[in-house]
Amino acid sequence: MMETNHSKVYDEELAAAGIRLTALRCLIWRTIRQRMHNAFALADVENLLYPVDKSTIFRTLTLFSEARLLHLIDDGSGSQKYCVCQCDDARHHHGHVHLSCVKCHRTWCLDDVPIPLVDVSPDFLVRETEYVVKGICAQCRKSMGC
Numbered sequence: 001m002m003e004t005n006h007s008k009v010y011d012e013e014l015a016a017a018g019i020r021l022t023a024l025r026c027l028i029w030r031t032i033r034q035r036m037h038n039a040f041a042l043a044d045v046e047n048l049l050y051p052v053d054k055s056t057i058f059r060t061l062t063l064f065s066e067a068r069l070l071h072l073i074d075d076g077s078g079s080q081k082y083c084v085c086q087c088d089d090a091r092h093h094h095g096h097v098h099l100s101c102v103k104c105h106r107t108w109c110l111d112d113v114p115i116p117l118v119d120v121s122p123d124f125l126v127r128e129t130e131y132v133v134k135g136i137c138a139q140c141r142k143s144m145g146c
Helices: 002-016 023-035 042-048 054-066 138-144
Strands: 070-073 081-084 096-101 107-114 132-135
Touching: 002 023, 023 042, 023 054, 023 081, 042 054, 054 070, 054 081, 081 107
Parallel strands: 096 132
Antiparallel strands: 070 081, 096 107
């Protein structure tokens, strides 16, 4: 019963974002909302939803990103990462720091840690700022005995 309630909420999130509900879009969004608690890559979703076609998943993630349900993270790994957007429409921004583990290659959104203000020349129009802290996460430190 609880699954049905969550599924309805997830479907409503898609509809509120103006996304036409299809079986695959609903499946992908439910999977993301239920299973992705950190930033994730296309391959992570693909592994959970085998045999759904990789290009279908990619197009759907792009659609979700364009609808502001996901935000994109460039953590320097060479693999595009996504995270469920926690912004409200009134202040849609992703001005928070991301933490990337150099050992396990997972990335986390630090929603409560704002990107520090960078003073740039007034001649330059800033469109976007990304801030990634790289290090070793707690789980990897523990496995290393640190």
